Amino acid sequence: MHRIISHDEAVHAALTECSQDPTAPKGMEFHHAKEGRPLSTPWQVATIRSLMLTETNLAEGWLLDCACGSGIQLIAHASVLNRNAVGIELDEERAIASAMNFLTVAQHQDAATLPWFAQSRILVGDGTDAAGAMEALGQENEAGIALLHIDPARPRNSRTHDLSEMQPPLDQVFQAWAPYFSEHEKGPALLLDLSPRLTNEQRMEVEALVDAVWPQLRRTWVWTSRGRGRVDRLALWLGAAALGSDLRRFVRVPPQLGDGALVISSTDDGSSLECLFHPPKRGEYVSILDAALIESGLAESWLSEVSTEVMTRWAVIEGRRPQLHHLSPLRLSQADNLLVQATGKVVELLSFDLDDSTVDQVVEAALENNMASVKIRMDTPPEKQPRWQGSLDRQLARRHGTKEGFLVRHPGRDVLLLCVCHSESF
Numbered sequence: 001m002h003r004i005i006s007h008d009e010a011v012h013a014a015l016t017e018c019s020q021d022p023t024a025p026k027g028m029e030f031h032h033a034k035e036g037r038p039l040s041t042p043w044q045v046a047t048i049r050s051l052m053l054t055e056t057n058l059a060e061g062w063l064l065d066c067a068c069g070s071g072i073q074l075i076a077h078a079s080v081l082n083r084n085a086v087g088i089e090l091d092e093e094r095a096i097a098s099a100m101n102f103l104t105v106a107q108h109q110d111a112a113t114l115p116w117f118a119q120s121r122i123l124v125g126d127g128t129d130a131a132g133a134m135e136a137l138g139q140e141n142e143a144g145i146a147l148l149h150i151d152p153a154r155p156r157n158s159r160t161h162d163l164s165e166m167q168p169p170l171d172q173v174f175q176a177w178a179p180y181f182s183e184h185e186k187g188p189a190l191l192l193d194l195s196p197r198l199t200n201e202q203r204m205e206v207e208a209l210v211d212a213v214w215p216q217l218r219r220t221w222v223w224t225s226r227g228r229g230r231v232d233r234l235a236l237w238l239g240a241a242a243l244g245s246d247l248r249r250f251v252r253v254p255p256q257l258g259d260g261a262l263v264i265s266s267t268d269d270g271s272s273l274e275c276l277f278h279p280p281k282r283g284e285y286v287s288i289l290d291a292a293l294i295e296s297g298l299a300e301s302w303l304s305e306v307s308t309e310v311m312t313r314w315a316v317i318e319g320r321r322p323q324l325h326h327l328s329p330l331r332l333s334q335a336d337n338l339l340v341q342a343t344g345k346v347v348e349l350l351s352f353d354l355d356d357s358t359v360d361q362v363v364e365a366a367l368e369n370n371m372a373s374v375k376i377r378m379d380t381p382p383e384k385q386p387r388w389q390g391s392l393d394r395q396l397a398r399r400h401g402t403k404e405g406f407l408v409r410h411p412g413r414d415v416l417l418l419c420v421c422h423s424e425s426f
C-alpha cells in the first residue's frame with residue numbers, strides 16, 4: 001500500500017536530521033532521516049546531472065525516482081526541468097524528509113505555484129510495486145512515466161559491489177515499471193545511478209539486465225568526479241535519456257559552485273590503455289593525469305583535444321598517479337588543468353631513489369635548474385613523505401630559483417625524473 005505524504009504532514013513531522021549541504025545555496029538546508037544524509041546526492045552534482053537532461057527530449061508524464069531517499073536528485077530534476085515528479089521511498093521518515101525538501105527548495109526558489117512543486121508527489125511504499133504506486137496517484141496516473149531515475153541503496157561497507165546487493169533490485173524495478181512508460185521513439189528514458197566501484201564485468205551485467213527487458217536501447221555511460229582522482233558517480237543513461245550519440249562521458253564537477261562542469265564525450269566505446277616501456281629521456285615531457293579520467297576510458301579523447309601528438313607512451317596507468325610521457329607540451333585551458341596533477345619537461349635524470357640521504361642531491365639538481373620548488377609526485381612511504389617534502393620546501397625557499405617543478409619515478413628503473421612545470425595555455 002502506498003500513501004501520499006502531504007505537505008502538512010511533512011511540516012509537522014519531528015525530523016531532527018537537518019544540515020546545510022555545502023554545495024547547495026546558503027540557507028537551503030536539507031532534511032534527512034535514519035542517517036540518510038551520506039546516501040543523498042550532493043546538490044551541485046544533482047543539478048549538473050539534471051542540466052544534462054535538458055539535452056534530451058523526454059516524453060510527457062512523470063519524472064519518477066522509485067527509491068528517492070531524501071529526494072535531492074528528484075527535486076533537482078523536477079526544478080531544473082520544471083516538470084512534475086513522483087518520489088517513492090520505502091522508509092516513511094525518509095519519505096517525509098523528501099516531501100520537506102521539496103518544500104524547502106520551492107520556498108527558496110519562490111516556486112510554490114510552479115508545476116514542478118505543486119504537482120509533484122512523494123509516496124511512502126515499495127518502489128517495485130508500480131501498480132500500487134499508480135493506484136495511490138489516483139486520477140493523476142493517466143500520465144505515464146517520462147523518466148525513471150533509480151539510485152538503489154547499497155551496503156555501506158560492500159567489498160564486491162555485487163548487483164544483488166542493490167535495493168531495490170534493478171531487474172524487479174525494470175519489470176515492474178516497463179508497462180507504465182510514456183511512448184517515445186527512442187524507447188523509455190532511464191537513468192541508473194550505480195556504484196562508482198563497478199567493474200567492467202559488472203557494467204556488462206547491468207547492460208544485460210536492461211537488454212532482458214528492452215533490447216537495443218541506446219546508452220551513455222557517465223563517470224562523474226569531484227576531484228582527488230576519484231570517480232564519485234557512475235551512471236547509465238538509457239533510451240530517451242541517452243545523451244545524443246555519446247557512448248561515454250566524463251564529467252568533472254568544478255570546485256567553484258556555479259561554474260560549468262568540464263565534460264569530455266566520446267561516441268566510441270573506449271579503448272584500453274597499455275603501458276609501453278621506454279628509457280628515461282631528458283627533454284621529453286611527463287604528465288601525471290587525473291586517475292578518474294583514466295578510469296572512465298576517456299583519456300585519449302581528452303588528449304586529442306589538448307595535443308596533436310598521438311599519445312602512446314603510458315608509463316603508469318594504474319593507481320593514483322597515471323604517468324604519460326610525450327614529446328611536446330600539452331595545451332591546457334583553465335578547466336583542463338583540473339585533469340592534470342602535474343605536467344612538465346624532464347630536466348634531470350637522477351639515478352637514485354628518494355630517501356633521507358638523497359634529498360639534498362635533489363635540492364642540488366633543482367638549484368642547478370633554477371627551481372624554487374619541487375613537489376614529490378610519486379609514491380613514497382607515508383610517514384616519510386612530509387619530512388622529505390618539508391626539507392625540499394625549506395631548502396629551496398632560502399635560494400633564488402624561479403621555476404616550479406616536480407619529481408616522479410620512472411617505472412621499471414631506479415631513476416627519478418626531475419621536471420620543470422610547463423604547459424601552454426589557450
Ligand SMILES: C[S@@+](CC[C@H](N)C(=O)[O-])C[C@H]1O[C@@H](n2cnc3c(N)ncnc32)[C@H](O)[C@@H]1O
Binds near residue numbers: 066126128152
Ligand atoms: C541511495 S538512497 C537514494 C538517495 C537519493 N538519490 C538522494 O539523492 O537523496 C536509496 C534509497 O532507496 C530506498 N529503498 C530501498 N529499497 C526500496 C524499495 N523497495 N522501494 C523504495 N525505496 C527503497 C532506501 O530506503 C534508500 O533511502
